[in-house]
Amino acid sequence: MSAQPEFSSFSDYLAAQEGKSLLRFLTCGSVDDGKSTLIGRLLYDTKLLFEDQLASLSADSRKHGTVGDDLDFALLVDGLAAEREQGITIDVAYRFFATDKRKFIVADTPGHEQYTRNMATGASNSDLAVILVDARQGILTQTRRHSYIVKLLGLRHVVLAVNKIDLVGFSQARFDEIVKTYADFAADFGFETLVPIPLSARFGDNVIERSAHTPWYSGPTLLEHLENVEVASNALARPFRMPVQWVNRPNLDFRGFSGTVVSGLVRPGDAVVVAGSGATSRIRSIVTKDGELEEAGAGEAVTLTLTDEVDVSRGDVLAAAADRPEVSDQFAAHLIWMHDEPLLPGRPYLIKMGTRSVGAQVTEIKHKVDVNTFQRLAAKTLSLNEVAVVNVAIHEAIAFDPFAEVPETGAFIVIDRMSNLTVGAGMVDFGLRRATNVHWQQINVSKDSRAAMKGQRPVVLWFTGLSGAGKSTVANFVEKKLNVEGRHTTMLDGDNVRHGLNRDLGFTEADRVENIRRVAEVSKLFLDAGLITLVSFISPFRAERRMARELMGEGEFVEIFVDTPLAVAESRDVKGLYKRARAGQIKNFTGIDSPYEAPEHPEIRLDSGVSAPEDMADQIVTYLRERGYLG
Amino acid sequence: MSSERMTHLKRLEAESIFIMREVASEFHNPVMLYSIGKDSAVMLHLAVKAFYPSKPPFPLMHIDTTWKFREMIAFRDRMARELGFELIVHSNPDGIAQGVNPFDHGSSLYTHVMKTEALKQALTLHGFDAAFGGARRDEEKSRAKERVFSFRTVNHGWDPKTQRPELWNLYNTRVKSGESIRVFPLSNWTELDIWQYILAERIPIVPLYFAADRPVVERGGQLIMVDDDRLPLQPGEVPQVKHIRFRTLGCYPLTAAVESDADTLEAIVGEMLTARTSERAGRLIDHDEAASMEKKKREGYF
Numbered sequence: 001m002s003a004q005p006e007f008s009s010f011s012d013y014l015a016a017q018e019g020k021s022l023l024r025f026l027t028c029g030s031v032d033d034g035k036s037t038l039i040g041r042l043l044y045d046t047k048l049l050f051e052d053q054l055a056s057l058s059a060d061s062r063k064h065g066t067v068g069d070d071l072d073f074a075l076l077v078d079g080l081a082a083e084r085e086q087g088i089t090i091d092v093a094y095r096f097f098a099t100d101k102r103k104f105i106v107a108d109t110p111g112h113e114q115y116t117r118n119m120a121t122g123a124s125n126s127d128l129a130v131i132l133v134d135a136r137q138g139i140l141t142q143t144r145r146h147s148y149i150v151k152l153l154g155l156r157h158v159v160l161a162v163n164k165i166d167l168v169g170f171s172q173a174r175f176d177e178i179v180k181t182y183a184d185f186a187a188d189f190g191f192e193t194l195v196p197i198p199l200s201a202r203f204g205d206n207v208i209e210r211s212a213h214t215p216w217y218s219g220p221t222l223l224e225h226l227e228n229v230e231v232a233s234n235a236l237a238r239p240f241r242m243p244v245q246w247v248n249r250p251n252l253d254f255r256g257f258s259g260t261v262v263s264g265l266v267r268p269g270d271a272v273v274v275a276g277s278g279a280t281s282r283i284r285s286i287v288t289k290d291g292e293l294e295e296a297g298a299g300e301a302v303t304l305t306l307t308d309e310v311d312v313s314r315g316d317v318l319a320a321a322a323d324r325p326e327v328s329d330q331f332a333a334h335l336i337w338m339h340d341e342p343l344l345p346g347r348p349y350l351i352k353m354g355t356r357s358v359g360a361q362v363t364e365i366k367h368k369v370d371v372n373t374f375q376r377l378a379a380k381t382l383s384l385n386e387v388a389v390v391n392v393a394i395h396e397a398i399a400f401d402p403f404a405e406v407p408e409t410g411a412f413i414v415i416d417r418m419s420n421l422t423v424g425a426g427m428v429d430f431g432l433r434r435a436t437n438v439h440w441q442q443i444n445v446s447k448d449s450r451a452a453m454k455g456q457r458p459v460v461l462w463f464t465g466l467s468g469a470g471k472s473t474v475a476n477f478v479e480k481k482l483n484v485e486g487r488h489t490t491m492l493d494g495d496n497v498r499h500g501l502n503r504d505l506g507f508t509e510a511d512r513v514e515n516i517r518r519v520a521e522v523s524k525l526f527l528d529a530g531l532i533t534l535v536s537f538i539s540p541f542r543a544e545r546r547m548a549r550e551l552m553g554e555g556e557f558v559e560i561f562v563d564t565p566l567a568v569a570e571s572r573d574v575k576g577l578y579k580r581a582r583a584g585q586i587k588n589f590t591g592i593d594s595p596y597e598a599p600e601h602p603e604i605r606l607d608s609g610v611s612a613p614e615d616m617a618d619q620i621v622t623y624l625r626e627r628g629y630l631g
Numbered sequence: 632m633s634s635e636r637m638t639h640l641k642r643l644e645a646e647s648i649f650i651m652r653e654v655a656s657e658f659h660n661p662v663m664l665y666s667i668g669k670d671s672a673v674m675l676h677l678a679v680k681a682f683y684p685s686k687p688p689f690p691l692m693h694i695d696t697t698w699k700f701r702e703m704i705a706f707r708d709r710m711a712r713e714l715g716f717e718l719i720v721h722s723n724p725d726g727i728a729q730g731v732n733p734f735d736h737g738s739s740l741y742t743h744v745m746k747t748e749a750l751k752q753a754l755t756l757h758g759f760d761a762a763f764g765g766a767r768r769d770e771e772k773s774r775a776k777e778r779v780f781s782f783r784t785v786n787h788g789w790d791p792k793t794q795r796p797e798l799w800n801l802y803n804t805r806v807k808s809g810e811s812i813r814v815f816p817l818s819n820w821t822e823l824d825i826w827q828y829i830l831a832e833r834i835p836i837v838p839l840y841f842a843a844d845r846p847v848v849e850r851g852g853q854l855i856m857v858d859d860d861r862l863p864l865q866p867g868e869v870p871q872v873k874h875i876r877f878r879t880l881g882c883y884p885l886t887a888a889v890e891s892d893a894d895t896l897e898a899i900v901g902e903m904l905t906a907r908t909s910e911r912a913g914r915l916i917d918h919d920e921a922a923s924m925e926k927k928k929r930e931g932y933f
Binding site for chain 1: 637638639641642644645648649652653655656679680681682683684685686768769772773775776778791792794795796797798799800801803805806807818819821823827904925926
């Protein structure tokens with residue numbers, strides 16, 4: 001709609017139009033910071049107002065205007081009767097304009113706190129936010145709130161428009177002060193671009209034309225920046241995702257899955273997975289009415305056919321087989337509440353994520369965020385316009401990605417089951433547990449199948465006790481006996497772990513904790529391999545042994561307390577360690593200057609003062625046989 | 632949301648297709664309102680693309696005020712037949728019985744009875760829970776405020792002050808019995824986008840959009856086409872033949888023509904680029920009163 005196209009031919013002009021990119025942005029900020037006026041100014045100065053619209057604007061300005069005899073540009077965007085009467089913006093309005101370089105869709109959003117949900121509505125589909133500040137007022141609570149919501153919704157580009165600069169005498173000092181305050185609190189928001197511009201929406205300074213009143217400002221005008229800022233997302237570089245919208249079955253010979261690719265690229269032949277069920281197949285074709293495509297990328301609406309008859313329905317996510325979304329029935333998320341009735345943990349809601357709607361509950365409000373100070377506050381409920389970090393439990397496992405990685409499969413809305421109203425918007429931070437891991441189990445080789453081949457039930461035998469208690473001696477006997485029986489075993493002890501995997505660790509309390517954490521994780525891997533795993537470590541702290549126990553499943557962790565009194569162990573002193581510890585040559589030695597927390601409820605307690613090591617080993621093998629570990 | 636390698640029109644097309652597929656999947660009984668104009672032509676074209684190789688899984692419905700241009704009715708029947716749509720045509724029987732027309736009853740009452748009331752009757756009669764409309768946000772100020780999925784009460788009313796938040800493309804489609812959603816898949820298109828897309832895709836449109844010699848009378852600075860003998864001529868009025876076309880099509884006495892030589896799509900787009908008035912300037916119905924569109928929408932008008 002440029003007023004004066006200067007192209008040699010009409011087809012050249014059309015080609016130029018086709019090549020234009022689109023920028024969607026919003027204006028936000030506090031009440032009376034001049035958002036609507038700024039948009040009116042942009043429309044007026046880019047000559048995009050038609051004569052009849054100008055005539056009606058000038059009539060409206062006389063009737064409702066707030067700027068004397070001048071045109072009140074705000075009336076161009078405040079389209080509702082209630083807005084014009086009250087002179088405020090209640091809901092988001094969308095306006096369209098274009099320059100020779102770009103097309104723009106601008107969302108003019110309300111500044112009142114009570115209409116924050118409408119501001120979020122406008123922000124959610126924008127690439128860039130123009131955050132207005134009244135130069136006289138400086139940064140207000142709403143400036144912070146809107147900035148925080150802009151950041152939460154994943155916008156990466158911000159213009160800080162310091163408006164009404166004429167009313168502070170075009171003061172550079174005032175401008176610099178506001179910019180510094182803003183930059184300080186938004187420092188952690190991670191905006192890719194943050195461009196401050198001093199301007200006057202009412203008089204047009206630095207909106208389109210460079211202002212003669214701000215010779216100290218050398219940056220771009222607002223329109224220059226909007227025309228040139230690079231906002232391309234990295235959507236094509238991310239893994240392929242397509243939430244299935246509609247199963248396309250015109251006849252028995254065709255079964256396609258219609259949807260919009262939201263992330264990555266897809267080509268015929270690509271291996272894909274149905275994220276929920278874990279079923280895999282390959283892309284046969286990419287169907288559109290304009291012909292089959294050789295590839296489709298993020299943003300394209302297509303219909304995919306697969307090479308196999310796999311079960312796919314609306315709500316499923318088709319994903320790159322090599323780079324899958326998480327599948328879980330619990331996740332942690334940021335949540336913006338948008339309704340007068342507060343969010344209640346435990347109350348059943350619906351969430352819609354991608355093309356799937358499922359029942360869900362907020363199980364816990366971890367903390368809410370004060371939008372003014374960004375402090376974390378404890379909360380039992382969440383009120384209108386509040387933001388919190390929450391845990392969400394879903395009634396069935398679904399596929400999703402962290403919002404920061406793939407926004408389109410990490411965003412959700414919350415719907416009230418009774419009123420059907422949209423009451424919240426959320427962004428997944430991460431999945432809380434792999435409830436089903438179904439997307440791996442389709443491989444069908446599991447811990448159970450590996451163990452079945454070996455004719456045994458895998459288990460971790462965790463020997464704990466003082467240095468010199470006889471842990472390794474007993475463990476060695478046990479392993480020998482099992483080996484003779486043809487069982488598959490392995491051994492982890494200080495000698496083979498401290499010299500390799502954990503050679504970077506010392507004996508401070510923190511290093512001992514890390515030492516045990518690694519040993520526990522490795523044990524779990526051996527468990528997955530189907531092995532009977534003997535772990536022989538002092539492991540003096542209850543918390544770490546509990547951590548190890550909780551890593552394994554029920555019945556997979558057998559704690560064996562080799563109960564040897566300190567005096568007995570010290571008298572043995574096979575390696576001469578006690579002597580050196582007593583001499584102060586070894587620090588943090590368990591039993592000397594570091595505590596040993598004896599197990600309260602070990603599965604097996606060995607009284608080394610009574611039995612010989614070989615007898616104690618028999619005791620353990622008997623335990624294993626009686627409980628069915630040995631097939 | 633999408634990559635820079637897609638053109639502006641491709642992005643709009645994909646967005647509209649996404650919206651249509653959501654409606655087809657989530658509603659029990661959707662319908663596409665077909666007004667025969669250029670926006671409806673684009674909407675129809677997109678619907679065919681969205682569900683290909685299937686046929687769109689909903690019927691078309693035309694609210695016939697009985698005052699449409701004859702060429703529009705012929706075009707409507709041809710498109711439904713060629714594209715294989717079921718076509719529902721509804722007129723308000725009460726209005727017909729009372730002989731409501733735009734001349735004797737004024738455009739405001741006429742529009743209310745023959746459009747708004749007729750639409751509400753038809754939606755209730757068929758129990759549609761979703762209805763597509765071809766409205767665009769750049770058309771008019773209250774439309775610029777409306778959601779893509781716009782909730783309607785049991786009485787088909789719109790409450791602009793309590794619109795549901797609408798984030799990303801996660802559209803809330805939930806309604807109770809009797810309530811419905813009006814869906815606007817062309818919300819983010821501009822008039823120029825529509826014409827460029829029609830040009831790029833060679834979409835058939837009613838011939839009245841192309842300039843030709845047609846009989847008109849001039850009233851209040853507007854050119855009114857004399858489509859048949861139902862237009863009462865005022866004293867001294869003599870239809871003149873002028874080279875005219877329409878930028879927007881509604882009911883024939885309520886839609887004014889413009890003088891033009893644009894008889895190809897290229898010429899129409901060229902004319903668009905130098906236009907100094909908005910297309911709604913040719914819609915007599917919007918001038919009735921301030922905020923007239925919002926009022927009509929609250930009452931159930933599209």
